[in-house]
Amino acid sequence: MGRRRTVVVVGVGAAGAMVAVRICEGAVRRGRALDLVLVEPGAVAGRGVAYATDDPRHRLNVPAGNMSCRAEEPGDFVRWLCRHGVPEAAAADFVERRRYGAYLADTLGRAIIGARGTVRVRRLRTRVAGCRWRGAGAGARVELADGGTLDADCVVLATGAGPVAVPGWASEGLRASGRFVVDPWAPGALDAVRGDVLLVGSGLTAVDVALRLDRVGRTVHAVSRGGRLPRAHAEHPRPAAVCEDPLDGLPLAGLRAAVRRHVARVLRAQGDWRPAVDGLRPLTARLWAALSEEDRAAFVERDSALWNVHRHRMPPVTARAVSRMRRTRRLRLRAGRVEGFWPGADGGVVAALATAGGTEELAVGWVVNCTGTHPPVAEGRDPLWRGLLADGEAVPGPLGMGVATDGGRLRGADGRAARALWTLGAPRRGELWETTAVPEIRVQAAAVAEAVLDHLGEDGS
Ligand SMILES: Cc1cc2nc3c(=O)[nH]c(=O)nc-3n(C[C@H](O)[C@H](O)[C@H](O)COP(=O)(O)OP(=O)(O)OC[C@H]3O[C@@H](n4cnc5c(N)ncnc54)[C@H](O)[C@@H]3O)c2cc1C
Structure with a gap:
């Protein structure tokens, strides 16, 4: 038996909770004993910024059928609702956000209980102030805001978008x-x-x-x-409509024209533009990645506001x-x-x-x-990300948005993704553009958890 390994998850909002759930389940499946440390300053793990609200008027903006924390089990959230006070819940419902927070917290709790005997979980109610990568064999030293430190073999940075920037217009x-x-x-x-x-x-x-x-x-x-x-979302949504024109490899001007044709075609055929926009969702990250830096900047400046009002309904x-x-x-x-x-x-x-x-x-x-603007990580107030950038353990992502990764694994200033440091969600915004909603985060969480467990198994310990 090798030494027991430690994984630290920094931030337990939706993304951190989903990673932790997947690590617990994967560790049991693989029979890999490990220590999992969850560091989150918030009172309740699993809610984060979006699902901590207790206001019943605050609804999910994604139908319940698309909010399961497991993409391969789309009915999970709806089933949970049926068992927890909403027996009539259906996949098309836009549920109160506080219920989603309860679902995440409960799913995390059950995963921790299910992994007892394999995964030893500790929850620390503080912030991570720094993370120093000490080399392949030595892992990372995680510095806590309360003065403590943790030694970790793998670290997952699930910190969300971080503090909101003070906008330039605020005198x-x-x-x-x-x-x-x-x-x-x-x-x-x-x-x-x-x-x-x-x-x-x-x-x-x-x-x-x-x-x-x-x-x-x-x-x-x-x-x-x-x-x-x-x-607004439609009262009775129709399925997403696949774009008939090939979009791959088009520069922004060609993409704009092709998307306009796609939307007009779907509107003519179905009397609704929404299926056209929804049909683009699975392609967005690929299309964004193929754009030049100049085209990405032009999209953010000229098109993103229009895209956002149609896409985030x-x-x-x-x-x-x-x-x-x-x-x-x-x-x-x-x-x-x-x-x-x-x-x-x-x-x-x-x-x-x-x-x-x-x-x-x-x-x-x-x-x-209400502009919801977050500064580039390099200019942000979070000492954790600033430290990682200053040490060359992370580099800014495209347009300075978020950080550069290789499938979620941080790229360093040497261009390599060699450290056992992963991230998901908003910090991958520059790389993926659409990365902050649950349908994207749950897929990333599953992939990061598998990558972490693979990494722990690499040296045969
Ligand atoms: C108001 C609102 C409504 C939304 N509604 C929806 C919706 O209906 N459907 C949907 O799919 N998406 C929605 N979203 C998108 C939302 O961003 C994601 O669904 C999801 O909540 C993102 O979770 P996260 O864990 O990445 O980030 P967060 O929720 O921001 O969680 C990050 C956590 O990390 C912690 N943290 C940060 N830094 C540190 C540190 N240094 N040390 C320790 N902990 C740290 C924070 O305390 C926080 O709890 C909404 C977003 C907002 C803001």
Whole structure:
């Protein structure tokens, strides 16, 4: 018998939970005894940013039938719902996000219990502040924010997108006003909000925040460059439509034209554009990888906003709630840019908005950043990723988004993916573009867990 090996999973949101589940199950299947350390500062492992909400109006934006934590068992989440208080649950339902958080936490708990005797699991409620790779035989030294250290043979960095960036449009004055929410997902971030509100951004985050802040007597204003809300999912979705034209190898201009033809064809045939967009989903990572750096930058600048509103849609029930808010003018949407802020009455804020109609001054109590922008890892505030980049154990991914990997294994400054350090989800954004939703994360989690177990078996220990 070789020495017992240690795997550290850093961050236990959805991605970390899925990796841990797969490691537990794979270790039992392979008969490989190991120590698994889960490091997560949050109170409950498995919920992360998206599924920690307790607001029943916050729904999944993906149907339940596509949210199983195992791609090969698509019915797993729906079956779980049926056994846990939603007996009528169906694959097409857009379920409350808090239920999904409970499903992940429960699935993780059951996997840990099922692996008892093979996998010894420890949960540490702290952050990882650094990770030093010490060489092939020696593994990694993981530094904890509470001053402790861990020696690991393999490390999986499931940290999500990290802290939200302070946006460039937020002036010094606004930041100092005490009336500005940088990250609406930070626990309790919206608790102090009073009076009318300006949301900057109009994507899925803005929709959730608007629903959360909706009440009689309050106007929620939202402003974004395009002034577009996410489109709604169909009440009765149709299956994804495969694109008839070959898309592989096309530069961005050719891709735009081919996608437009595909959408028009599907719209003519089915009366709905959604199956056309859904049919592109399995191809996105490959198409993105084949684009030149210049084309990727042009896509992000010119096309991504339009892509996002069609691709990341609202559940029908959410769309109805948003329509109600707009009809009663409790939600008012504008296309425009924020030009500046200055102090208003009662400690509030006046925002200057440049819109097609000219400059408009809007007096609100609070301003909430809903742009959901995360800085490139190299500029981010997370000491873990900054340290890995500084030590050359990681390098930025395309366009500086996330980090470069080889199938999830970190590439170092030497160009090689030789360290037993893996990541998944948002840190692979530059490489894959679409990588932050469960249908992508669950596939990556299964692959990372197998790669980790293969690695532990490589030296025959
Ligand atoms: C509001 C919202 C709604 C969403 N809705 C859906 C949906 O309906 N369907 C869907 O498929 N996707 C949805 N998504 C996408 C979502 O990003 C993924 O589904 C998933 O939650 C991502 O999980 P993650 O574990 O990668 O990241 P996170 O949820 O961000 O989890 C990362 C975890 O890592 C921890 N962490 C970070 N750094 C460290 C560190 N240094 N040390 C220790 N721990 C650390 C954090 O505390 C956190 O718990 C939504 C996203 C958001 C923001």
